[in-house]
Amino acid sequence: MAAIILAWKPGIRDGWQPAYPDAVEHVAEAGTFAARWSVGQRRNIPAGTEAWLLLQGRHARGLVGHATVTAEPYSGAGLAAPDDAVNFVDLAVDALLPRGEGIPVDELLARVPGVPWKAVRSSGTVLKAEHEPALRALWAENVLPSGPDPTLPVPGTLPGPAVERVLANRYERDLQARHACMEHHGTSCSACGFNFEAVYGELGHGFIHVHHVVPAALLGPAYELDPITDLVPLCANCHAMAHARADLVSPGELRRILGTSRSVLGDVASPEQEAAWDDARRILEQR
Incomplete structure (x- = not known):
C-alpha cells in the first residue's frame, strides 16, 4: 500500500481542531491525535494508508508529522466544504512536530531527491515505494521522542x-x-x-x-x-x-x-x- 503526502498550507487554511500547538502537545502526551484532512477530489485512499504531513508556505516549510488514514475519503458536504466536491479522510496522527522543528524542504530534496517536494501542491500525492526507505531513515535520524521518558538518561549525562x-x-x-x-x-x-x-x-x-x-x-x-x-x-x-x-x-x-x-x-x-x-x-x- 503506497504512502501519501498530505500538504498543509496554514496561510490558506488552518483546519486543526484544536489549534496546531495544542495538537502537538496532545500527540506528545497521548501518542495519537484524531484529525480530519481535506484531500480535494481524491477518492482512492484506502484506510490504513500511511501519510506524511508536509508544511508549506513561506516559513518553516518541511516535513512535520506522520499519520495513518483511518477512514477512506468521504464527501465534505455539511462539513468544512460547501458541497460534495471536496473529500476528507480521517487520520490518526502519531507524530507531530512544533512549527520550526520539522525537516526542511532543502534537506528532503538532498536526502530523498526522487520526490518533487517543492512541487507538491495538494494532499494525496502518492509517495513511491522506492523513496520510502530513504524518507524513513531521514525521519528516524532527525526526529527525537518528545516529552519526558523514564527510559532515557538525563540530558548531558551520557556514559x-x-x-x-x-x-x-x-x-x-x-x-x-x-x-x-x-x-x-x-x-x-x-x-x-x-x-x-x-x-x-x-x-x-x-x-x-x-x-x-x-x-x-x-x-x-x-x-x-x-x-x-x-x-x-x-x-x-x-x-x-x-x-x-x-x-x-x-x-x-x-x-x-x-x-x-x-x-x-x-x-x-x-x-x-x-x-x-x-x-x-x-x-x-x-x-
Missing part, C-alpha cells in the same frame, strides 16, 4: 551504557520497525494482554508502546535490528516495569509476575485488571 540505551530507545520509535513489530505481534500488550482500543475505543486505535528486548550492553556498531524478534508490544505500565531493572525485565517474567499477583490479599481488582490478568494467564499458558 557508554546510556548512549546504548538511547540507541535502543530510538529503535523503539523507528516507524518502520514499529510497524513491522505491530504487524507481526499485533497491538495487545505481550505481557498482560491489555489492548488500548478494546478499552478506549477509537481513541486507542493502533496505540501501543514498543519495547526493545535486547539489553543495551549487547548493542554495538555491528548490531542489526530484527523488529520481529527484538521488539515486542507492551502497554505503558508493563513497559515501565520492563525498565525497572538495569538488566531489563523480560516479557515472560512480567507474565509470571502478573500470573501470581492476583493472589495478593485485600486487593480489589477492577474489571479491566481482571481482564488483563486473565489475558496474561492465557498468554503464559500458550507459551
